[in-house]
Amino acid sequence: MGQYVAPLRDMQFVLHELLAVEGELKHLPKYEEIDADIINQVLEEGGKFTSQVLFPLNHSGDREGCHHDKTTHAVTTPKGFKEAYKQYVEAGWPALSCDPEFGGQGLPLVLNNSFYEMMNSANQAWTMYPGLSHGAYECIHEHGTQEQKDLYLPKLISGEWTGTMCLTEPHCGTDLGMLRSKAEPQADGSYMISGAKIFISAGEHDMVDNIVHLVLARLPGAPEGSKGISLFIVPKFLPNADGSVGARNPIFCGAIEEKMGIHGNSTCQMNMDGAKGWLIGGPNKGLNAMFVFMNAARLGVGMQGLGLTEIAYQNALVYAKDRIQMRSLSGVKAPDKPADPIIVHADVRRMLFTAKAYAEGARAFCSYVALQLDKELNHPDEEVRKECADEVALLTPVIKAFITDNAWTATSECMQVYGGHGFISEWGMEQYVRDSRINMIYEGTNTVQSLDLLGRKILGDNGAKLRKFGAKVQAFVEANGTNEAMSEFVTPLAELGDKVTKLTMEIGMKAFQNPDEVGAAAVPYLRVVGHLVYSYFFAQMAKIALEKQDSSDTFYKAKLATVRFYFARLYPETAMLIRQARSGSANLLSLEADLF
Ligand SMILES: Cc1cc2nc3c(=O)[nH]c(=O)nc-3n(C[C@H](O)[C@H](O)[C@H](O)COP(=O)(O)OP(=O)(O)OC[C@H]3O[C@@H](n4cnc5c(N)ncnc54)[C@H](O)[C@@H]3O)c2cc1C
Numbered sequence: 202m203g204q205y206v207a208p209l210r211d212m213q214f215v216l217h218e219l220l221a222v223e224g225e226l227k228h229l230p231k232y233e234e235i236d237a238d239i240i241n242q243v244l245e246e247g248g249k250f251t252s253q254v255l256f257p258l259n260h261s262g263d264r265e266g267c268h269h270d271k272t273t274h275a276v277t278t279p280k281g282f283k284e285a286y287k288q289y290v291e292a293g294w295p296a297l298s299c300d301p302e303f304g305g306q307g308l309p310l311v312l313n314n315s316f317y318e319m320m321n322s323a324n325q326a327w328t329m330y331p332g333l334s335h336g337a338y339e340c341i342h343e344h345g346t347q348e349q350k351d352l353y354l355p356k357l358i359s360g361e362w363t364g365t366m367c368l369t370e371p372h373c374g375t376d377l378g379m380l381r382s383k384a385e386p387q388a389d390g391s392y393m394i395s396g397a398k399i400f401i402s403a404g405e406h407d408m409v410d411n412i413v414h415l416v417l418a419r420l421p422g423a424p425e426g427s428k429g430i431s432l433f434i435v436p437k438f439l440p441n442a443d444g445s446v447g448a449r450n451p452i453f454c455g456a457i458e459e460k461m462g463i464h465g466n467s468t469c470q471m472n473m474d475g476a477k478g479w480l481i482g483g484p485n486k487g488l489n490a491m492f493v494f495m496n497a498a499r500l501g502v503g504m505q506g507l508g509l510t511e512i513a514y515q516n517a518l519v520y521a522k523d524r525i526q527m528r529s530l531s532g533v534k535a536p537d538k539p540a541d542p543i544i545v546h547a548d549v550r551r552m553l554f555t556a557k558a559y560a561e562g563a564r565a566f567c568s569y570v571a572l573q574l575d576k577e578l579n580h581p582d583e584e585v586r587k588e589c590a591d592e593v594a595l596l597t598p599v600i601k602a603f604i605t606d607n608a609w610t611a612t613s614e615c616m617q618v619y620g621g622h623g624f625i626s627e628w629g630m631e632q633y634v635r636d637s638r639i640n641m642i643y644e645g646t647n648t649v650q651s652l653d654l655l656g657r658k659i660l661g662d663n664g665a666k667l668r669k670f671g672a673k674v675q676a677f678v679e680a681n682g683t684n685e686a687m688s689e690f691v692t693p694l695a696e697l698g699d700k701v702t703k704l705t706m707e708i709g710m711k712a713f714q715n716p717d718e719v720g721a722a723a724v725p726y727l728r729v730v731g732h733l734v735y736s737y738f739f740a741q742m743a744k745i746a747l748e749k750q751d752s753s754d755t756f757y758k759a760k761l762a763t764v765r766f767y768f769a770r771l772y773p774e775t776a777m778l779i780r781q782a783r784s785g786s787a788n789l790l791s792l793e794a795d796l797f
Contacts, residue, residue, distance in 0.1 A: 337364025
């Protein structure tokens with residue numbers, strides 16, 4: 202059933218050679234002790250844990266799925282999931298990047314990020330249990346009262362309890378302003394919460410003693426729409442002051458969903474009938490507080506896309522070297538065999554390169570944003586913190602949508618490498634395709650990400666954040682523009698930078714006349730920005746690879762070939778995307794709905 206080997210060499214290339222993480226972390230007092238050895242050691246241990254403990258459960262977890270007992274409301278996870286979680290907790294992995302004040306290990310997010318890539322490659326469905334806990338940790342850490350932090354953070358950090366995000370209701374997913382769950386204030390300062398939530402990942406399971414639900418609901422008399430939403434901590438078992446679990450809270454799993462992929466993760470309907478909860482983040486400020494969780498989750502979903510792209514690529518590569526079919530068009534390559542390995546065929550290479558380039562572009566991009574997040578949270582200079590926060594805000598929807606769209610393409614191409622065997626369950630490839638599809642939907646659909654990018658993050662501040670990112674691109678272009686060896690990379694990067702500027706202005710002008718122009722352009726626009734980001738990182742990677750291509754380490758030769766493939770075969774879709782984005786809203790909106 203395939204294999205998973207953590208791509209340590211490429212991770213180390215990104216962290217040490219591309220991003221010079223050790224030097225960057227020296228500017229953050231909290232992390233000044235972190236050096237390359239510590240980083241490499243964690244990566245190696247993470248690689249072992251994920252390939253030896255999580256990966257062997259991926260396929261069996263998919264086949265078995267979760268089970269719900271209608272009488273007890275209990276959910277059982279697939280065989281081995283609980284034991285793997287125990288090992289994860291015992292090894293201290295949940296605490297990796299958490300605050301030492303509450304029991305965390307205090308390592309940087311950029312390192313945690315690489316570990317999450319590995320976990321997602323090895324077993325996305327399993328990884329969602331601790332992944333959501335980490336989001337809950339971040340939300341309570343930022344918005345909780347001291348009492349809430351003292352009670353919940355040590356348990357989430359140790360992994361004894363897990364967390365969830367309960368937003369979606371049957372009638373509202375994207376438009377949370379319509380949600381109906383209610384919260385009635387109680388004399389003791391708590392709230393009594395009632396309502397129905399659907400599609401709650403990890404809402405109920407058997408891996409821990411308690412589950413900390415973060416639930417959106419409305420207070421009595423709250424304003425209509427999204428301005429009237431509050432956030433509550435609703436634990437499955439009410440915690441005692443000493444951290445032990447007390448009475449069962451009436452928040453129950455009514456059913457779990459049958460679904461296309463991520464079968465090992467329970468997707469729960471959660472019913473609350475007077476469940477006890479505590480307000481977090483202030484009355485009617487729920488969406489603001491939840492955004493901490495949602496932003497963490499959006500970056501996390503991007504990492505899911507990267508994880509699946511990588512595992513699909515690795516396995517397709519092994520298969521393509523082993524499977525023999527037909528002869529190479531340019532003559533026999535394996536005379537000792539009755540046919541050549543399919544990796545000799547140009548189009549098989551196109552498919553492999555597509556996945557390889559999308560994985561390596563995403564790895565550079567995600568690691569960069571995680572490092573900017575570390576700086577946003579920890580840099581001593583307020584101005585730097587603000588700059589980093591702006592950049593993270595700009596790039597978060599791009600990470601979520603661009604990487605997961607690409608993962609769908611990449612996993613599908615890797616399945617194609619297997620021919621008919623890709624469609625057959627036993628090889629494992631069809632699971633990656635199925636698992637990857639949800640990543641384009643949850644945490645705000647990719648359409649919603651594109652509206653966030655173009656409408657809120659770019660036009661909403663008259664392009665200020667985009668210009669700052671553009672200035673970085675421009676600085677790289679100017680610094681390398683006279684280097685002839687770099688021109689094959691710098692020229693398309695510079696051209697795309699100019700085109701994005703013009704396209705943004707054009708859409709902005711049209712949107713003054715007609716706001717629908719934003720909705721009509723947003724999806725292709727996000728992909729164009731995604732390519733600008735990848736061009737920027739691939740050009741930087743090319744620079745390093747060019748300098749080292751003659752070294753005995755063949756890694757740089759392969760990196761250069763991947764960058765060249767990217768600019769020759771993936772980047773060119775920007776021309777088509779720009780035409781689509783410029784084509785306006787009329788071709789979409791002029792036909793009345795009932796004439797479709
Ligand atoms: C497996 C799974 C796990 C999930 N886990 C969780 C979880 O843990 N917690 C949680 O709260 N939720 C969770 N969700 C819910 C998920 O986040 C929502 O399904 C998602 O946000 C979309 O909402 P919806 O399904 O109601 O679709 P809708 O909001 O009804 O959208 C339908 C379509 O309309 C489009 N659309 C809507 N508004 C616009 C607009 N203004 N412009 C353009 N297009 C628009 C959407 O992009 C989509 O294509 C999960 C869902 C699934 C399937």
